[in-house]
Amino acid sequence: MTEHLPVLIIAVPLLAAFVLPIVRILGVIPRDIFVFSVFVAVNVMLMSLIPDICIYNKTLHYVLGAASPSTLTPEGLAFPIRIVLKIDGFSLLMAVFSAIVGLVGFLYSHKFVPEDGRKNYYVILLLLMLVGMIGLEFTNDLFNFFVFLEILSISCAALVAFRTNQKHPPYAGYKYLLVSSLATSFFLLGVGLCYAQYGSFNMDYINRMLNHSLLDRVALVFMIIPLAMKAGAVPMHMWVADTYSEAPAPVTAMLVTASQASLYGVFRLSFTLFGNSTANISINYHTLGWIIIILGVLSMFIGVTMALVQHDVKRLMAFHSVSQTGYMLLGVGVGIAVYAGHDGGAAFHQYGKLAMTGGIFHIINNSMYKGLLFLTAGVMVRRFGTANLDRMIGMAHRDVFTTIAFIVGALAIAGIPPFSGFASKLIIFESVYHFNPFLSVIAMFVSVLTLASFLKVFYGAFLGPERKDLLVDNNPLPHGMTAGMGIMCLFILIMGIAPEAVIKYLIDPAIAGLVKIL
Amino acid sequence: MTDFFLYVTVVLLVFFGLSAVLFKRNLIKIVIALNILEAGVNLFFIVLAYRPEGTAPIFTLAPELEKLRMVLPTPQALILTNIVIGFATTALMLVFAVFIYRNNGTLDIRNLKGVEDHD
Numbered sequence: 001m002t003e004h005l006p007v008l009i010i011a012v013p014l015l016a017a018f019v020l021p022i023v024r025i026l027g028v029i030p031r032d033i034f035v036f037s038v039f040v041a042v043n044v045m046l047m048s049l050i051p052d053i054c055i056y057n058k059t060l061h062y063v064l065g066a067a068s069p070s071t072l073t074p075e076g077l078a079f080p081i082r083i084v085l086k087i088d089g090f091s092l093l094m095a096v097f098s099a100i101v102g103l104v105g106f107l108y109s110h111k112f113v114p115e116d117g118r119k120n121y122y123v124i125l126l127l128l129m130l131v132g133m134i135g136l137e138f139t140n141d142l143f144n145f146f147v148f149l150e151i152l153s154i155s156c157a158a159l160v161a162f163r164t165n166q167k168h169p170p171y172a173g174y175k176y177l178l179v180s181s182l183a184t185s186f187f188l189l190g191v192g193l194c195y196a197q198y199g200s201f202n203m204d205y206i207n208r209m210l211n212h213s214l215l216d217r218v219a220l221v222f223m224i225i226p227l228a229m230k231a232g233a234v235p236m237h238m239w240v241a242d243t244y245s246e247a248p249a250p251v252t253a254m255l256v257t258a259s260q261a262s263l264y265g266v267f268r269l270s271f272t273l274f275g276n277s278t279a280n281i282s283i284n285y286h287t288l289g290w291i292i293i294i295l296g297v298l299s300m301f302i303g304v305t306m307a308l309v310q311h312d313v314k315r316l317m318a319f320h321s322v323s324q325t326g327y328m329l330l331g332v333g334v335g336i337a338v339y340a341g342h343d344g345g346a347a348f349h350q351y352g353k354l355a356m357t358g359g360i361f362h363i364i365n366n367s368m369y370k371g372l373l374f375l376t377a378g379v380m381v382r383r384f385g386t387a388n389l390d391r392m393i394g395m396a397h398r399d400v401f402t403t404i405a406f407i408v409g410a411l412a413i414a415g416i417p418p419f420s421g422f423a424s425k426l427i428i429f430e431s432v433y434h435f436n437p438f439l440s441v442i443a444m445f446v447s448v449l450t451l452a453s454f455l456k457v458f459y460g461a462f463l464g465p466e467r468k469d470l471l472v473d474n475n476p477l478p479h480g481m482t483a484g485m486g487i488m489c490l491f492i493l494i495m496g497i498a499p500e501a502v503i504k505y506l507i508d509p510a511i512a513g514l515v516k517i518l
Numbered sequence: 519m520t521d522f523f524l525y526v527t528v529v530l531l532v533f534f535g536l537s538a539v540l541f542k543r544n545l546i547k548i549v550i551a552l553n554i555l556e557a558g559v560n561l562f563f564i565v566l567a568y569r570p571e572g573t574a575p576i577f578t579l580a581p582e583l584e585k586l587r588m589v590l591p592t593p594q595a596l597i598l599t600n601i602v603i604g605f606a607t608t609a610l611m612l613v614f615a616v617f618i619y620r621n622n623g624t625l626d627i628r629n630l631k632g633v634e635d636h637d
Contacts (some may be wrong), residue, residue: 146600150607171618174611174615178611182557190564
């Protein structure tokens with residue numbers, strides 16, 4: 001049983017999604033219990049892998065369809081022939097947080113999405129989204145990666161356009177699907193270029209055989225740029241604001257993790273597939289790192305300046321998530337830039353590793369506080385019937401819990417102690433300063449602007465006199481929504497108070513899974 | 519030599535598909551353009567796997583070992599998957615196009631000003 005866990009984590013929600021219409025016949029409550037238990041089961045299964053992988057630093061391999069799932073090269077062959085799932089610290093970290101956000105999204109949707117006969121499809125798509133995210137984080141096979149990426153983008157697009165009777169959601173869904181299928185088509189071209197040379201889709205095998213030819217570099221471009229586009233880095237960010245603002249709030253919270261799954265792809269491919277710190281001929285890591293850093297700095301700066309001028313609260317937050325993606329790209333980009341320097345890894349140990357710690361820590365922080373902020377935005381839109389900040393006032397009188405949740409999220413995203421954003425941002429500032437002080441200054445400046453624009457939201461929507469006449473919905477919040485926001489707040493507080501423990505038990509194994517010079 | 523022309527076809531298909539995605543203004547034409555691009559990618563994999571005068575990859579029917587020349591089966595299987603995925607994407611995008619037309623009365627992206635005209 002235990003040895004089959006890696007595939008069960010993917011198979012259980014996938015099968016549950018297709019069994020769901022049958023369970024629905026029993027009624028709404030059995031269906032909700034069923035889906036809830038599936039989400040909890042996925043979380044429990046993922047958590048049960050943490051001790052093995054993060055404390056004993058093991059890497060789990062699972063070969064699909066082999067007589068024994070742990071034999072990598074069956075029948076005495078020199079290369080792996082089947083689809084291999086590989087779970088190391090980084091994949092597990094990302095999968096755990098995807099599953100937590102999935103659970104929160106489901107809890108929040110409980111009463112948020114009305115029971116109008118289409119809720120079934122909504123829940124099925126939520127499960128498929130979870131499958132897509134976890135699948136692409138676990139797989140070690142490039143084509144399989146592509147398939148999970150497509151599962152993820154199709155289910156995301158359908159969820160973004162869930163409110164089909166309104167004007168904008170179908171257009172947002174169309175835009176997202178167009179961007180995704182363009183990105184994945186080019187990604188597949190890159191995969192084809194790798195396959196043409198090495199005759200395999202297995203990442204580890206390709207990495208061993210890699211000869212760093214021109215074709216490899218072309219393949220690198222074809223794979224990294226589409227994934228950066230799906231992660232929403234500037235200048236490929238044009239879809240982010242439309243998609244995030246039109247999707248239902250719990251879906252937006254999950255879209256943040258879905259974008260980060262693509263970001264996972266960027267880092268996974270640049271280290272595990274193309275990474276080779278020892279070879280004399282290798283991809284120029286300094287250049288690759290600088291490209292990622294420049295994407296990051298542009299995203300940070302342009303994202304936050306676009307956010308400052310928004311009046312639509314969900315668009316404002318969407319532009320902030322572009323800006324936060326920049327921090328992650330900056331942190332890990334610095335790590336990549338010094339990864340294969342000709343100093344035997346000295347610079348990497350001095351500050352590169354720390355920068356990567358900050359970048360990866362920021363990924364999980366962002367999935368929590370950004371998710372939380374989008375969930376509070378869902379409450380605002382529910383109360384006032386519009387996302388326009390100019391028509392919101394005095395929410396703090398009515399929704400005390402939402403106000404607290406918003407403050408927690410806003411302070412965390414601005415990097416104020418003791419919330420989690422502070423820990424990761426401080427690490428990024430410190431380590432990037434050693435690499436290039438100017439980048440660090442930009443990052444700090446962006447942080448201040450972030451705080452400013454969230455102050456604007458807080459001042460506009462929460463403070464002020466109570467205006468009952470502006471409210472379109474005056475019912476108390478359903479417990480599911482409160483529980484969803486509560487879980488997020490709890491994680492933000494835990495990660496803000498004990499960042500050392502999180503770094504030691506979750507982030508360091510993740511870096512060990514990516515980097516080979518330790 | 520045939521190989522060369524096939525690869526040129528791949529490049530042309532991808533190029534035409536991409537430029538049509540970028541320059542066409544009608545939502546349905548964009549879907550068609552995306553299909554052309556996908557066809558280019560699919561053709562790329564098939565050309566990779568093709569061996570001139572190769573046999574089907576079934577070992578019981580194979581000639582003796584020195585004449586053995588088989589078409590690679592993996593990319594063809596993968597491309598079947600990709601065709602199905604492309605079908606799903608196309609269907610979903612066309613459904614979106616129908617809804618966009620119903621709610622906004624146009625398919626021209628110049629008239630669909632995104633979400634700027636929110637209240």
